[in-house]
Amino acid sequence: MLITEKKKYTDADYMMLEEGAPFQLINYDLIMSPSPTPHHQAISIRLGHIILSFLDAKDHNDYLGGDVDVKFDDGNVFRPDIVYISEARKKEILTDRIIGAPDMVIEILSPSNAYYDLRHKKNLYEKFGVKEYIIIDPLAENAELYSLKDGVYYIHQKAEKTDTLNSVLLAGLSFELGRLFK
DSSP: OOOOOOOOOOHHHHTTSOTTOSEEEETTEEEEOOOOOHHHHHHHHHHHHHHHHHHHHTTOOOEEEOSOOEEEETTEEEOOSEEEEOHHHHHHHBSSSEESOOSEEEEEOOTTTHHIIIIIHHHHHHHHTOSEEEEEETTTTEEEEEEEETTEEEEEEEEETTSEEEOSSSTTOEEEGGGGGO
16 A cells, blocks of 8 residues: 655745635645635724724834735744734834734634634744734634743633723733624
8 A cells, every 4th residue: 555645835835826825834734715704804804993093093103914924934824814013023024925923913713714723823823922812703702812921822811792802012902802793
């Protein structure tokens, strides 16, 4: 019986995909997922608006984006829902793509991606030094905010729909979680 070795993909393979291809590279595997649902996208836009309004009010020149490639290493290129990079780190990791750990990553769970967001990606965000990781669960209408301390994630806050979510990284950024689930 002939057993063939499963192909492992690299960043070079990933970069040969068409722009906008529905893949992420997770632990050297190409993972395909369907487009986000309309509810998922509405949450992403509302949350992006909340954060961007906060940054604009503070006159920050930081980077806020979403659904953009973030390369951590040769076998891990993710497309988080929302990424934040401080102005001080923009020149260090932001070019035509993001190479290195953003300061903050926000993932909105979908049935097709929850396993990866809660396990593989969370572990790699921690390993590579993403300072704040927020997981939004549209079905349960709640969120978990992880904060990095001494290289390890700690749950800073678990928030329900009626709670206010408070960022550790962006002091003063807080909002009622229910605003996302309209």
